[in-house]
Amino acid sequence: MSNSEWPLWEIFVRSKAGLDHKHVGSLHASDAQMAIEMARDVYTRRQEGISIWAVESKHIHATNPDEAAAFFDPMNDKVYRHPTFYDLPDELKHM
Template sequence: MNFIRKFYYGDIPEDKAGGNIVSSSSKTDWPLWEVFIRSKQGLDHKHAGSLHAADAQMAIENARDVYTRRMEGVSIWVVESKYIHASSPDEAASLYEPANDKVYRHPTFYDLPDEVNHM
């Protein structure tokens, strides 16, 4: 006969609570998601962090609970981390340094005629 086991505060055994054992296997089962939060209307979504979730719905709810508890956001995007492609740090020199000596790409490089207002 399967009696109900009672647990009180601070007394939930690890096998029931899903402590170390379960969480280590669920970490391998549940994919990692990257979370982007928009802090208010009109601003961009910014990367806030990452978390584990079984599906997109759960990822959004987890993000809501983990990253917006203190009114940090009005909108959440989540994407599975495996779909993020990153540039390689080894290629930094060829990718970014060529821009160093090209000041004419900044709008402030150009002198504006006095007639142009509101720039």
């Protein structure tokens, strides 16, 4: 069985409780179970995680790079959308 017959999976790993699952890479596997086990060996063998998600790559829908200008550029001069114009009282921490 060659690699090309196995579908591609995207792997997400939660590094510790309370944090989000983060995309760490992709791998080839024949089914979801195998994908998760292989992710365990490929992406968490140095104790990188406590939880793994696997999503078959074909199920991920992405923005079109050709439309990136229309999609994202208009945001680059909207500095007023950042909540950085307030004077915070000293008592407020962690903001």
